[in-house]
Amino acid sequence: MPKVKIPRKSTTQDMTAMCDVAFLLLTFFMLTSKFTSKEVVQIATPGSISEIKIPDVNVVTILIDKDGKVYFGMDKQDNRKELLRRVSERRNVKFTEKEIYNFSLIPNFGVPFDKLKTFLNVPAQDRDLKVWDLGIPVDSTDNQFKEWIFYSRQVNKNIRIAIKADKGTPYKIVKKVMSSLQDIKENRYNLITTLEEAPKGL
Amino acid sequence: MAEISQNSGGHKKGKKSKQKKVSTRIDLTPMVDLAFLLITFFMLATTLIKPQTMEIAMPSKDTPPDMKRPVKKPENMITILIDKNDKLYYYVGMPDKSGKYPTPIKTDYSPKGLRTFLLEKNSKVVRQVIELKRKRSITKMNDSIFEKQKSDFKSQKNLPFVVIKATDDANYKNLVDVLDEMQICNIPSYAIDDIKKEEIDLIKNL
Numbered sequence: 001m002p003k004v005k006i007p008r009k010s011t012t013q014d015m016t017a018m019c020d021v022a023f024l025l026l027t028f029f030m031l032t033s034k035f036t037s038k039e040v041v042q043i044a045t046p047g048s049i050s051e052i053k054i055p056d057v058n059v060v061t062i063l064i065d066k067d068g069k070v071y072f073g074m075d076k077q078d079n080r081k082e083l084l085r086r087v088s089e090r091r092n093v094k095f096t097e098k099e100i101y102n103f104s105l106i107p108n109f110g111v112p113f114d115k116l117k118t119f120l121n122v123p124a125q126d127r128d129l130k131v132w133d134l135g136i137p138v139d140s141t142d143n144q145f146k147e148w149i150f151y152s153r154q155v156n157k158n159i160r161i162a163i164k165a166d167k168g169t170p171y172k173i174v175k176k177v178m179s180s181l182q183d184i185k186e187n188r189y190n191l192i193t194t195l196e197e198a199p200k201g202l
Numbered sequence: 203m204a205e206i207s208q209n210s211g212g213h214k215k216g217k218k219s220k221q222k223k224v225s226t227r228i229d230l231t232p233m234v235d236l237a238f239l240l241i242t243f244f245m246l247a248t249t250l251i252k253p254q255t256m257e258i259a260m261p262s263k264d265t266p267p268d269m270k271r272p273v274k275k276p277e278n279m280i281t282i283l284i285d286k287n288d289k290l291y292y293y294v295g296m297p298d299k300s301g302k303y304p305t306p307i308k309t310d311y312s313p314k315g316l317r318t319f320l321l322e323k324n325s326k327v328v329r330q331v332i333e334l335k336r337k338r339s340i341t342k343m344n345d346s347i348f349e350k351q352k353s354d355f356k357s358q359k360n361l362p363f364v365v366i367k368a369t370d371d372a373n374y375k376n377l378v379d380v381l382d383e384m385q386i387c388n389i390p391s392y393a394i395d396d397i398k399k400e401e402i403d404l405i406k407n408l
Contacts, residue, residue: 019230022237029241033248046375048382064374167375171284171368174377178394193378199313199386 041065041110041133046167047196054192058158060149061192063108064165068173069135072148073108079155080104086151093117110135113144138176146180153186161189280323280364282316282380283397283405286371290316290380291405294323303404311379320387323362330355331388356390364389367397369405 043065056075063071074080081104088095091113095103099120103109111119111134138145152159161181165174181189276295283291283306291306309315321328331352338348366380377394384392 015234019234019237022234022241026237026241026244029244029248033244046378048378049385050382165374167373169374170370171372171374171377172370174374175368175370175396191378191381196382199317 041069041071041108043164043166045164045193048191048193049196049198050193051195052190054162054190055160058156058160060152060159060161061108062145062149062161062163062177063110064163064169064173064177065135066166066168068170069110069133070138070145070173070177071108071110072136072145074152074155074159075107076156077104079152080106082155083148083152086154087113087147090147090151095120112137138173138180143180145177146184149181149186150184153184161186162192163189164192275360278360278362280320280362281401282364282366283401284366284368284372284376284380285405286369286373288376289405290376291408292316292319297400301400303400306404306408308408311376311383316380316383317387320362320364320383320389324387324389327355327358327361327388327390352388356388358390361390364392366392366394367401368394369397369402 041063043063059075061073063073065071074083081100084095084100084103093113095117099117102120103116109116109119115134136145136148137143149161163174163177181187279294279296281293283293285291288311290309290311292309293304293306295304297303307319309319334348334351334355337343364384366377366384368377381392383389
């Protein structure tokens with residue numbers, strides 16, 4: 001048989017460029033975004049055309065879910081520690097250093113004050129259980145919510161208050177929250193909404 | 203896939219060195235796979251978008267009730283009543299001397315509902331703001347000048363004032379929608395207030 005030499009050309013492609021792009025994208029995402037913290041409660045905010053951005057720092061977040069339970073959150077670990085110290089002083093309840101540390105790790109919580117100590121001693125994974133899903137009381141008989149806001153203003157006088165409530169939250173609870181804020185002279189606050197397009201021509 | 207190739211050196215001493223050139227090729231496909239997996243993880247687990255907010259300023263509780271009525275003419279005062287099941291009513295003016303309230307008019311959240319009424323009532327400011335926006339797109343106006351002009355328009359005399367009142371069964375979305383309409387229609391001033399018993403009775407029968 002005659003030897004037919006088929007010239008073979010190399011089919012391998014140099015993929016170094018794609019590899020570089022992949023790593024660049026990866027670095028971009030690692031550096032420019034923040035991890036979404038595990039939500040204490042799912043909230044679907046209503047939409048609005050307002051384009052003002054929520055600030056990142058010096059923010060106190062009030063979350064209200066659709067059943068009307070109120071959760072409170074403050075940024076910065078040190079502020080949270082200081083806040084717990086002041087509230088515990090006011091209420092004459094002692095918290096151990098470990099409990100204060102645990103508190104500073106939680107971004108948002110919704111537990112009435114009397115249960116707070118036990119809540120902080122429960123290990124982190126059990127904290128999601130429904131039994132702790134109680135919300136901070138806002139009733140006029142025991143307005144703990146007002147206290148938390150009042151002391152957080154004392155801890156950091158530059159805070160801005162942001163209210164994040166669900167679409168279906170009954171107005172009654174929102175009214176109680178806004179009324180409590182008015183009582184302690186907190187008259188400026190932001191309502192967190194999702195962005196909607198402005199109607200044409202306006 | 204991507205490769206790194208190098209010639210292995212090293213030969214045995216003494217013996218007849220038959221240096222075989224062996225090229226080591228490392229296949230880097232798994233590393234690139236990992237890189238893409240990590241990208242996908244970061245894309246899904248993190249967020250770049252910051253949620254937007256609406257600014258609200260409430261009047262302080264100390265102001266006496268008459269101060270809350272900055273309008274001289276009753277026809278400039280609009281009260282919006284928000285009820286459950288997305289029901290929405292408004293009335294113009296204040297209760298007369300016998301305590302009788304003006305008849306509330308039923309409306310809704312669609313563009314033909316509340317928005318049409320508010321745009322008409324506030325037509326002076328609306329026209330001015332549309333004109334201002336047109337000027338801004340033509341002359342590339344500074345943002346702060348735009349905002350200042352807008353607030354100047356809103357501080358003119360004889361403009362409508364809106365009071366927003368909601369029943370306890372209304373939901374938060376309704377309130378935000380009404381506040382949104384305030385922004386869309388450039389209402390100069392508005393306030394959120396508690397609903398009165400007479401008003402609840404008024405809309406109960408409608």
